[in-house]
Amino acid sequence: MSDAAHAHDAGSHHDHGHPRLQHQFDTLEQQKESSTFGMWLFLVTEIMFFGGLFCAYLIYRRKALAGFAEASHELDITLGTFNTAVLILSSLTMALGVWAAQVGKRKMLVGFLVATMVLGSVFLGVKYVEYSHKFHENHVPGPHFIWDGDHPNQAEQFYSIYFAMTGLHALHMIAGILVLGGLLWPSWKGKYGPEYFNPIEVTGLYWHFVDIVWIFLFPLLYLIGRH
Numbered sequence: 001m002s003d004a005a006h007a008h009d010a011g012s013h014h015d016h017g018h019p020r021l022q023h024q025f026d027t028l029e030q031q032k033e034s035s036t037f038g039m040w041l042f043l044v045t046e047i048m049f050f051g052g053l054f055c056a057y058l059i060y061r062r063k064a065l066a067g068f069a070e071a072s073h074e075l076d077i078t079l080g081t082f083n084t085a086v087l088i089l090s091s092l093t094m095a096l097g098v099w100a101a102q103v104g105k106r107k108m109l110v111g112f113l114v115a116t117m118v119l120g121s122v123f124l125g126v127k128y129v130e131y132s133h134k135f136h137e138n139h140v141p142g143p144h145f146i147w148d149g150d151h152p153n154q155a156e157q158f159y160s161i162y163f164a165m166t167g168l169h170a171l172h173m174i175a176g177i178l179v180l181g182g183l184l185w186p187s188w189k190g191k192y193g194p195e196y197f198n199p200i201e202v203t204g205l206y207w208h209f210v211d212i213v214w215i216f217l218f219p220l221l222y223l224i225g226r227h
Contacts, residue, residue, distance in 0.1 A: 036198065036201070036202055036205075038202075039202040039205050039206065040205070042206075043206070043209050046172075046209060050165075050168075050213055053161070053164065053165050053168070054216065054220070056161065057161050057165065057220060060157055060158075060161060061158075064151065064154035064157060064158070066150070066154065067149075067150075067151030067154020067155050067157065067158060068154060068155075068157075068158045070149045070150065070151055070154070070155055071139075071149075071151075071154070071155040071158035071159060071162075072158065072222065072223075072224070074137075074139065075130075075162075075221060075222050076130060076133070077222050077223070079126050079129065079130055080130075080218055080221075080222040081218075081222075082126060083123050083126050083127070083214070083218075084214065084215070084218050086119050086122050086123050086126070087123055087210075087211045087214050087215075088211070089119055090115075090116050090119035090120055090123070090207070090211065091207065091208055091211045093112045093115040093116045093119065094116045094203075094204045094207045094208065095204065095208075096112045097109055097112035097113050097116060097200060097204065098197070098200050098201050098204045100112055101187070101192045101193065101197035101200040101201070102194060102197055103194065104193040104194050106187065106188070106190050106193075109187050109192065109200070110184060110187050110188050113180050113183060113187060114184070116180055116207065117177050117180050117181060120173050120176060120177045120180075121177065123173060124170060124173055124174065124177075127170055131163075134159070134163075139155075139159055140159065140163070141156045141159050141160045141163070145159075162221055165217055166221070169210065169213055169214060169217060172210045172213070173210055176203070176206060176207050176210055179203050179206070180203065180207075183199060183200060183203060186199075187200070
């Protein structure tokens with residue numbers, strides 16, 4: 001048997017005794033590759049899901065350019081820009097959290113995870129303020145929708161898509177915050193380090209995906225057609 005094979009067998013034997021290795025895997029490396037691949041598959045389904053919503057937006061916008069532009073003017077671009085900055089910063093803290101896990105800095109890992117959760121909560125709080133304004137102004141699609149502009153039907157279409165897309169995005173943000181919350185205690189107990197940090201890494205992939213979705217939502221809903 002070659003030296004490489006002996007090394008592989010030795011590594012496999014060592015991994016089998018690792019407390020973080022699940023029984024269905026031979027090595028920690030195999031476990032890491034499988035979970036990362038699984039997350040990428042999940043994100044592909046999410047891309048197709050949001051892709052359908054983006055296509056619906058583009059189709060309806062093409063048919064109702066004036067109404068969509070009119071409705072877009074009623075969105076608060078200041079709050080939208082602030083939320084974009086918040087999510088970009090949260091991607092940074094999430095990336096730093098992955099780095100902290102990789103180098104075994106336990107307290108920094110917990111700190112960056114908490115910071116990411118706080119930034120995500122700030123984003124949701126701002127969305128709550130925006131939604132409250134729309135309910136107060138009766139700009140929520142339905143029997144009580146009121147529009148003083150020239151294209152009420154088209155404006156209602158815009159807000160139907162707006163609430164669908166931003167609402168689903170917010171649900172993904174909530175899910176991400178809950179997952180991060182579940183990682184806090186194991187992180188504090190030192191479960192994640194240079195040998196095993198895959199849960200932090202795959203959660204980071206999910207968080208970055210949710211941030212990227214907003215990067216597309218912001219210009220489509222807030223910026224295009226405003227001028």
